[in-house]
Amino acid sequence: MIEGKELKVLISEAELAERIQALGKAITEANQGVECLTVVGVLKGSFMFLADLVRAIDLPMEVDFLGVSSYGMETKSSGVVKFTRDLSQSIQGKHVVLVEDIIDTGLTMSYLLENFKTRGPASVQVCTLLHKPCNQESALDIDFTGFTIDDHFVIGYGLDLAERYRNLPYIGYLTDKTA
């Protein structure tokens, strides 16, 4: 723990579990008749969410990952998105669900959507666990949102602060310790 800080719970394990079941159901219903869904997790932050989400989706699917980094060791978006890993398969003609941990400025998702357009998918839907609308800089259509949150820098359940805290089973944030 960082000196002088304390960890507060914003979204508990039980709340996450319940909401993710509902998201899985909504994605299942919206994609009835799709022969095979391609669920793409944006690494690293979405790894835990994706693992729970795919188990709540009752459809034939394949799972793929891509890696981007936009933050470095800072807590503010740089606006510069770097691919750290590309998809392992083509998405041409496929029905894709892009899964993010959090949409903050929206720069990462806008960049990914533009990039995906050039690859010729049949459709692209966006699913994010968390959305911080207060910082959003570009208009985005988000198809499935878990929780809309205030402007906290959140950690846990896959999300990091300088690579730490990803293993927390809940979504939390650090505040100054009150004496």
Ligand code: IMP
């Ligand atoms: P955006 O490009 O500003 O929308 O930021 C998207 C990426 O920044 C997310 O996929 C996260 O990896 C990271 N990010 C944004 N807000 C937070 C936060 O509160 N905690 C941890 N990571 C964050």
Ligand code: MG
């Ligand atoms: Mg992310």
